[in-house]
Amino acid sequence: MPSSTIAGVHAVPVDVEVDVASGLPSFAIVGLGDTAVLEARDRVRSALRACGFDFPNAHVTVNLAPAPVRKHGTGFDLPIALGILAATGQVPAAVCCAVAVGELGLDGGVRPVAGLLAHAMAARSRDLPLLVSADALSEVSAVSGVSPRPVTSLGTLRHGLPAEGRLGPVEHAAPPTGADFAEVHGQGVAKRALEIAAAGGLGLLMIGPPGTGKTMLARRFPGILPPLTESEILETAAVHSVAGLDIEGILRGVRPFRTPHHTATTAGLVGGGTPPRPGEASLAHNGVLFLDELPEFSPAALQALRQPLEDGHLTLVRAEGRVRYPARFALVAAMNPCPCGFLGDPGRACTCPAAAIERYRTRIGGPLIDRIDITLRVDRVAPSSLLRVPVEESSRCVRERVIAARERCAGRGLPASLSGTSLLAACALGEGERKAVEAAARRHRLSGRGVTRLLRVGRAIADLADSDRVQTDHVLEASCYRVMV
Amino acid sequence: MNGRFTLRPEEVGYPEQLLSVPRPPKVLNGMGDPALLVRGLAVIGSRKASPYGLECAARFAGLAAQWGVTIISGAAMGCDLAAHSAALAAGAPTVAVLGCGADVDYPRRAAAVLAEVRSGRGAVVSELDWGAPPLPGQFPARNRIIAGLSAAVLVVEAALPSGTFSTADHALDAGRDVFAVPGSVFYAGSAGCNRLIRQGAQPITCDEDLRDSLAGVGLLTRAATEACGGHAEPGSDPVLEALRATPMSPDAIAHALMLDLPSVLRRLAALEQSGEAALYPDGRYGPCARH
Numbered sequence: 001m002p003s004s005t006i007a008g009v010h011a012v013p014v015d016v017e018v019d020v021a022s023g024l025p026s027f028a029i030v031g032l033g034d035t036a037v038l039e040a041r042d043r044v045r046s047a048l049r050a051c052g053f054d055f056p057n058a059h060v061t062v063n064l065a066p067a068p069v070r071k072h073g074t075g076f077d078l079p080i081a082l083g084i085l086a087a088t089g090q091v092p093a094a095v096c097c098a099v100a101v102g103e104l105g106l107d108g109g110v111r112p113v114a115g116l117l118a119h120a121m122a123a124r125s126r127d128l129p130l131l132v133s134a135d136a137l138s139e140v141s142a143v144s145g146v147s148p149r150p151v152t153s154l155g156t157l158r159h160g161l162p163a164e165g166r167l168g169p170v171e172h173a174a175p176p177t178g179a180d181f182a183e184v185h186g187q188g189v190a191k192r193a194l195e196i197a198a199a200g201g202l203g204l205l206m207i208g209p210p211g212t213g214k215t216m217l218a219r220r221f222p223g224i225l226p227p228l229t230e231s232e233i234l235e236t237a238a239v240h241s242v243a244g245l246d247i248e249g250i251l252r253g254v255r256p257f258r259t260p261h262h263t264a265t266t267a268g269l270v271g272g273g274t275p276p277r278p279g280e281a282s283l284a285h286n287g288v289l290f291l292d293e294l295p296e297f298s299p300a301a302l303q304a305l306r307q308p309l310e311d312g313h314l315t316l317v318r319a320e321g322r323v324r325y326p327a328r329f330a331l332v333a334a335m336n337p338c339p340c341g342f343l344g345d346p347g348r349a350c351t352c353p354a355a356a357i358e359r360y361r362t363r364i365g366g367p368l369i370d371r372i373d374i375t376l377r378v379d380r381v382a383p384s385s386l387l388r389v390p391v392e393e394s395s396r397c398v399r400e401r402v403i404a405a406r407e408r409c410a411g412r413g414l415p416a417s418l419s420g421t422s423l424l425a426a427c428a429l430g431e432g433e434r435k436a437v438e439a440a441a442r443r444h445r446l447s448g449r450g451v452t453r454l455l456r457v458g459r460a461i462a463d464l465a466d467s468d469r470v471q472t473d474h475v476l477e478a479s480c481y482r483v484m485v
Numbered sequence: 486m487n488g489r490f491t492l493r494p495e496e497v498g499y500p501e502q503l504l505s506v507p508r509p510p511k512v513l514n515g516m517g518d519p520a521l522l523v524r525g526l527a528v529i530g531s532r533k534a535s536p537y538g539l540e541c542a543a544r545f546a547g548l549a550a551q552w553g554v555t556i557i558s559g560a561a562m563g564c565d566l567a568a569h570s571a572a573l574a575a576g577a578p579t580v581a582v583l584g585c586g587a588d589v590d591y592p593r594r595a596a597a598v599l600a601e602v603r604s605g606r607g608a609v610v611s612e613l614d615w616g617a618p619p620l621p622g623q624f625p626a627r628n629r630i631i632a633g634l635s636a637a638v639l640v641v642e643a644a645l646p647s648g649t650f651s652t653a654d655h656a657l658d659a660g661r662d663v664f665a666v667p668g669s670v671f672y673a674g675s676a677g678c679n680r681l682i683r684q685g686a687q688p689i690t691c692d693e694d695l696r697d698s699l700a701g702v703g704l705l706t707r708a709a710t711e712a713c714g715g716h717a718e719p720g721s722d723p724v725l726e727a728l729r730a731t732p733m734s735p736d737a738i739a740h741a742l743m744l745d746l747p748s749v750l751r752r753l754a755a756l757e758q759s760g761e762a763a764l765y766p767d768g769r770y771g772p773c774a775r776h
Contacts, residue, residue, distance in 0.1 A: 344767025377768025476754035
C-alpha cells in the first residue's frame with residue numbers, strides 16, 4: 001500500500017506492508033513511527049468496526065518501509081487500514097494501486113493532514129493516483145498531472161477506488177485589496193524606496209519614531225509586488241501546506257506577508273522542532289518577511305537569518321537528519337531610532353543616553369545590516385497633509401512600474417541577486433558614473449559591500465527609469481537610501 | 486606612565502583662573518603637560534549634535550586653535566570630541582576635563598583622542614581620584630572646571646535644558662564671557678544657544694565675530710589676519726537656498742519647490758557629496774558649513 005511521509009517540504013515515498021498471520025491476536029506497527037503513527041492502531045481498529053468491516057482476529061504486523069526513515073503524523077491511518085482490509089480481502093486489491101494519505105476518525109471518516117500538496121507531488125512522480133480526503137480536494141487540485149481520488153469515509157472504498165475528482169483551476173486574484181498605497185499620505189521617500197526595493201528584490205529597513213507609519217507602509221509592500229508565477233505558487237504553497245496553514249490565498253497568487261513577533265525564537269524564525277517544521281522565514285518564501293522592532297529580536301534569531309538571505313534556502317541539521325526549506329524572501333524591517341523611540345522627532349525630546357542609542361543600534365549586527373540594501377528614515381506626516389483629500393498613487397500604478405522593471409531585469413539574463421562581476425556588467429558604468437560611485441563611496445565611507453549595495457540600488461532605479469545603463473543620476477539617488485549603520 | 490601630575494590650590498602651577506569658580510577643586514589630577522593649563526577658549530556643545538553643530542564645533546575650534554588659542558572641552562561624544570579633534574588637527578594644545586578619573590577612557594569613543602592629548606599634545610585633568618568610574622552626578626561638577634579654566638565659553642549647539650546649558654551658567658557664575666552660535670528657530674537642539682544669545686551672549690555668526698570676541702577677552706593679542714569668507718555666497722540652487730533657511734525633509738522640499746521627488750533626492754545627494762548639505766539624524770537635510 002503506497003503512502004508517503006514529509007521530510008522538509010517534500011514527501012518521500014513510504015510503502016505500508018501488512019502481514020496478517022495466524023497466532024496470538026496482536027497489532028504492531030514497526031518502522032520508526034512517532035507516537036502519532038503508533039496511535040493509528042486504536043483509530044484504525046475503531047474506524048474499521050464503525051464502517052462494518054471486521055478487524056482480523058490474528059497476528060497483524062504493519063511495516064513502514066523503508067524502515068530506517070523516521071515517520072511522523074497521522075497520514076498513515078488510511079493506508080494502514082486499507083492494507084489490512086486488502087490483506088483480509090474486504091476491499092478489492094485495486095485500492096492498493098493508489099497513494100493513500102489521510103487521518104481516520106473513529107467513525108471511519110477520512111480527514112486531511114498537513115502537507116497534502118507535497119504528498120500529491122510525490123504521487124505524481126510515482127505516477128499513481130492519490131487517495132485523499134474530499135475536504136482537501138482544492139489543495140491537491142493545485143498540482144497538475146496528479147489524479148486525486150476523493151474519499152469521505154472508509155466505508156465508501158468497499159467497492160474499489162472512487163472516480164477521479166478534481167476542482168478547476170483557481171482564479172488568479174487581482175492584487176490584494178484593502179491595503180493600498182493611495183491611503184498613505186505623504187511619505188514620498190518611503191514609497192519611492194519601497195518601489196525600488198520591489199523592483200530590485202532588495203532588503204529594506206525603515207527607521208522612525210513610533211506611530212509614523214512604518215508598519216502601515218510595510219503592509220502595503222506585497223500589494224506592489226508582481227503576482228506569484230505558477231512555479232512560485234507551488235513552491236510557496238508546499239511550505240504552507242507542510243506547516244498546516246491555509247493555502248487558499250497563495251493559490252490565488254497572493255504573495256505571503258509574514259510578521260513574526262519580536263519574541264520569536266530561532267526555531268520559530270528559521271524552522272526546527274520535532275518533527276521539523278518550517279519557520280517564518282520559509283513561510284515567507286517568495287513573499288515578504290516583515291520584522292517590526294528589529295533590535296528587539298534575539299540576536300541569535302537574527303543571525304540565523306543570514307544563511308537564507310545569502311542562499312535563498314535553509315538547511316537544518318538535526319540528530320535525525322537534515323532538512324532543507326526554501327526561504328527566498330524580501331526582508332522588510334522597521335525599528336525606532338533609539339530605545340525611547342523619539343530621537344530626532346521634532347515633537348518630543350529623546351531621553352536616551354548616547355551610549356544606549358549606540359548599544360541599541362549595534363544589536364542588529366553588521367552581517368545582517370550588510371544584507372539590507374536600503375535604509376531610510378520615516379517621519380511623522382504633518383496633520384495638515386493628513387486631512388487633505390488624497391491624491392496619492394494607487395498600488396496598482398506602482399505595481400505596473402515594478403512589473404515592467406522586473407521584466408527589464410529578467411531580459412538582461414543575469415541572475416536576479418547580483419554581485420561581483422555580474423553586477424558590474426549589469427550596471428555598465430561609464431567614466432562619469434564611475435566617478436560618481438567613487439565620490440559617494442568616499443563621502444559615506446562605504447565598505448566593499450556598501451559599494452555593492454549602492455550599485456544594486458542604482459541598478460533597480462535604472463530599471464524603473466527604463467535605462468540600460470546605470471547613470472550618474474541613479475547613483476546619486478541610490479546614495480540617499482543609507483541613513484545609518 | 487606619560488606624565489601624571491597632581492596640583493593643589495596652594496601649589497605653584499595650579500591654574501590661577503580656576504580659583505574664581507565657586508568651590509575650586511581641592512586637587513587637580515592630570516596627565517600630559519601641566520604647563521598647558523593656560524587660559525583658553527572652552528568649546529562645548531550637545532552630545533547628540535546635528536551635523537550643523539558638529540561642523541560649527543570643528544570649524545570654530547579649529548580656527549581658534551590656528552590662532553594659537555588653547556581649546557578646552559569635556560571629551561564627550563559629539564561637539565566636545567569634534568572640538569578636541571579640530572584643535573589637534575590644527576596642531577594647537579587642547580585640554581580635556583573629565584567627569585571620571587583622568588586616566589579613564591570615557592566615553593570609549595574618545596579613547597584615541599584622549600591618548601593623543603595625554604601624550605603631551607595637551608592635558609587631561611579631573612578633580613576625581615585616579616581610576617574613578619564615570620558616575621552621573623560628576624559631570625555637572627566637571628562643567629564648572631571647564632568654565633573655570635577658560636577665558637570664554639563658546640557654545641556651539643545646546644538644547645534646553647541640557648548639560649551644555651549648565652556649563653554656560655557656570656561660566657556666568659565665574660564671570661566668564663559666553664559666546665553662542667545661533668541655530669535654527671525651528672530646531673529644538675538649538676534652543677539653548679538661541680536663548681543664550683537673547684540673554685546677552687555674544688553671537689558668533691562668522692569667523693570675524695569669533696576673532697573679535699576672542700580679542701575682546703584678551704585671548705588674541707593681535708588681530709588674526711586670516712578670514713575665511715564667513716557666509717556662503719547666495720547661490721542659484723533653490724534646493725540649497727531652501728535648506729539654508731531651514732532643514733527640511735526631501736518630501737517637504739519636493740512639495741515646497743514643486744519638484745519631483747527623485748530629482749530632489751539626486752540634488753540632495755550631490756549637495757551632500759560636495760559637503761554643502763548633510764543628513765540630520767531626524768531624516769531632514771540641512772545646511773553644512775563649507776570648509
